Amino acid sequence: MTTAPMPDQLPALEALPDLPRDAGGPVFREPWEASAFAITLELHAAGHFTWNEWATALSQQIKAAQAAGDPDLGNTYYRHWLTALESLVTEKALATSEALDLRAQDWVRAYRNTPHGQPVKLKTG
């Protein structure tokens, strides 16, 4: 259970200004932040966008949020990350924003219909 070394193919995290990190690499406040981070790395590794495209999308999102009055205390970083990722995903036609919204609603229903302790599963179809 020791911390694994950074993978060789890890993209240039230095290209992302203000990424919450310490000497050991990125740090996350909540599990969903790590998931959003992982999805981004995977989509990039699969060639769905370049790291440059990602860095641009993220910095645009952060600038827009700052312009809209985000106090930028570091605790909203992954909110901007996720919003940027969603917009890049829709821009690249990997999924539509309608599909994302519907899927989130499906998950809410799935949680509310699942007794605590059971695995939450989506009803498909």
Added chain:
Amino acid sequence: MAHDHHGDEMTEPPSEMALRVQALESLLVEKGLVDPKALDVIVDRYENRVGPRNGAHVVARAWTDPAYLERLRADATAAITELDYTGRQGEHMVVVENGPKLHHLVVCTLCSCYPWPVLGLPPAWYKSSPYRSRAVIDPRGVLAEFGTVLDEDVEVKVWDSTSEVRFLVLPERPEGTEGWTMEQLIPLVSRNSMIGVEKARPASGAAA
């Protein structure tokens, strides 16, 4: 212990952000655009990077600040919130204190309830069914597998987490750390010591 809390109630959906990530991930996986196993590999690599340090901060503070320890004993949820570590779902936190003759071990027998605001992502073994079942039946055997061998006269208490109550083990302060500052102590508080499968790192392991 409150096994019955598990069955009766439905699951509360996570935060809006967590739901959005879950929606994105499940859609991309369904379309074959990302491999869920690859995502797990990345997240696992960072499982130690989410929050164990939050818990270590709580423990090291309690070791060095008697007034904080009192507040932690009286109302752990409030004392942890004081340090700005809060779960969105507001789980009730209880701190169980190890001593020379008492060792606590935390498990969630039915699922994997876990105090992630202070401990981060649960490690894979915590979620595994062998750990969940054996921690209750054979806690000393489980501890031994983690290299934690306790004297016969040390009582082992097993705490079963529920959706309402999450436990955090306050390990014993290692010998030879008298006069150490909170910052020096934090690296001794491993994630596993706060689940109770190990003790805090010895003073000599400070650099590890």
